[in-house]
Amino acid sequence: MPNKTDILDLYFMDARYKLIDIAAFLDRLDRHEGKSDFRHAGFLKAMEAMLNPGDQPRARAVLESLSDHSTEPVDAAEIQFAYGAPQE
Amino acid sequence: MRYIEPHAHMVSRTTDDYQAIAQAGCQALCEPAFWAGFDRGSVEGFRDYFRQLTQYEPARAAKFGIPHYTWLCINPKEADDVVFGREVLSVIPEFLDQPTVLGIGEIGLNKNTRNEHTILEEHIALAQERDLPILVHTPHLEDKLKGTRLIVDAMKNAGVNPDRVIIDHVEEHTAAIALDAGFWAGMTLYPESKCTPARAIDILETFGTERIWMNSACDWGISDPLAVVKCALEMKKRQHSGDLIEKVIYENPRTFLSQSPNFKI
Numbered sequence: 573m574p575n576k577t578d579i580l581d582l583y584f585m586d587a588r589y590k591l592i593d594i595a596a597f598l599d600r601l602d603r604h605e606g607k608s609d610f611r612h613a614g615f616l617k618a619m620e621a622m623l624n625p626g627d628q629p630r631a632r633a634v635l636e637s638l639s640d641h642s643t644e645p646v647d648a649a650e651i652q653f654a655y656g657a658p659q660e
Numbered sequence: 661m662r663y664i665e666p667h668a669h670m671v672s673r674t675t676d677d678y679q680a681i682a683q684a685g686c687q688a689l690c691e692p693a694f695w696a697g698f699d700r701g702s703v704e705g706f707r708d709y710f711r712q713l714t715q716y717e718p719a720r721a722a723k724f725g726i727p728h729y730t731w732l733c734i735n736p737k738e739a740d741d742v743v744f745g746r747e748v749l750s751v752i753p754e755f756l757d758q759p760t761v762l763g764i765g766e767i768g769l770n771k772n773t774r775n776e777h778t779i780l781e782e783h784i785a786l787a788q789e790r791d792l793p794i795l796v797h798t799p800h801l802e803d804k805l806k807g808t809r810l811i812v813d814a815m816k817n818a819g820v821n822p823d824r825v826i827i828d829h830v831e832e833h834t835a836a837i838a839l840d841a842g843f844w845a846g847m848t849l850y851p852e853s854k855c856t857p858a859r860a861i862d863i864l865e866t867f868g869t870e871r872i873w874m875n876s877a878c879d880w881g882i883s884d885p886l887a888v889v890k891c892a893l894e895m896k897k898r899q900h901s902g903d904l905i906e907k908v909i910y911e912n913p914r915t916f917l918s919q920s921p922n923f924k925i
Contacts, residue, residue, distance in 0.1 A: 574899050582897060635833040639805035649771030652737055654801035
């Protein structure tokens with residue numbers, strides 16, 4: 573199995589550019605006019621979950637943060653697609 | 661490298677893709693019925709689609725030496741109209757005796773509605789009545805966690821044998837829901853959603869390599885028909901053995917799919 577250095581060699585540059593892309597995305601949202609929506613808030617909440625995942629792995633914490641946690645089927649759906657963050 | 665592509669929507673792909681898949685070592689390809697990017701306007705539209713899946717695509721794949729198999733259903737995205745869903749369900753038995761049909765799929769939920777759930781239960785009943793395996797689609801993005809739980813509950817309530825069910829499109833937060841309940845799990849390798857190769861390998865390293873496969877689910881959207889092969893190469897970079905890679909991309913899908921007597925490889 574690879575060690576930590578191997579994993580850094582394989583994925584650090586990829587993760588680095590994705591991290592900068594996220595920072596630039598948040599700057600872009602800040603810079604532009606208009607009102608943000610639940611996706612922005614959901615994204616920030618997911619970032620918090622990534623930094624403080626508790627006792628679960630970070631990827632799972634992020635995915636759960638971006639999930640609908642209700643338990644019963646809904647009566648009807650207004651859309652066929654998914655937004656990527658729950659509307660709370 | 662030999663591999664099985666257990667989930668690809670070739671009706672949406674070019675013939676060049678068949679050529680590339682064949683050159684990459686694909687030994688068999690399975691195509692579940694799905695949403696083709698638009699809602700079909702009639703039951704006859706589905707009858708034509710099932711003909712395409714059971715007659716035309718096997719012939720197109722055969723030109724490249726690839727055995728083509730299929731799963732039939734009305735997908736959950738078009739199943740929110742119960743009356744229409746039942747009309748399409750009534751057509752499916754016409755095709756179940758075709759020699760390349762493996763089972764019922766990809767059934768499941770899309771927006772987790774009561775109507776989708778009703779049609780899911782009726783698909784499960786059809787699979788049980790005909791003793792067919794099931795391939796499950798789990799919802800997208802924010803709907804996946806809830807939908808996966810609802811689907812597993814529906815399967816348990818119906819008394820389905822989990823050995824005969826693969827729950828597809830699992831990610832880090834849903835893999836355990838499927839595997840811990842005894843089901844098989846599928847990981848879909850998409851460039852923009854679901855799993856990247858690196859994350860799919862993380863899931864293998866976390867949850868093990870039993871009862872799990874990976875697929876490209878290539879369709880009309882942004883997707884890669886060679887995603888399974890590319891993930892296998894990524895597994896090599898992560899120092900996984902050739903035997904383990906072959907288990908995940910060839911032996912595991914062969915084991916699950918061989919539960920259908922029509923699957924021969």
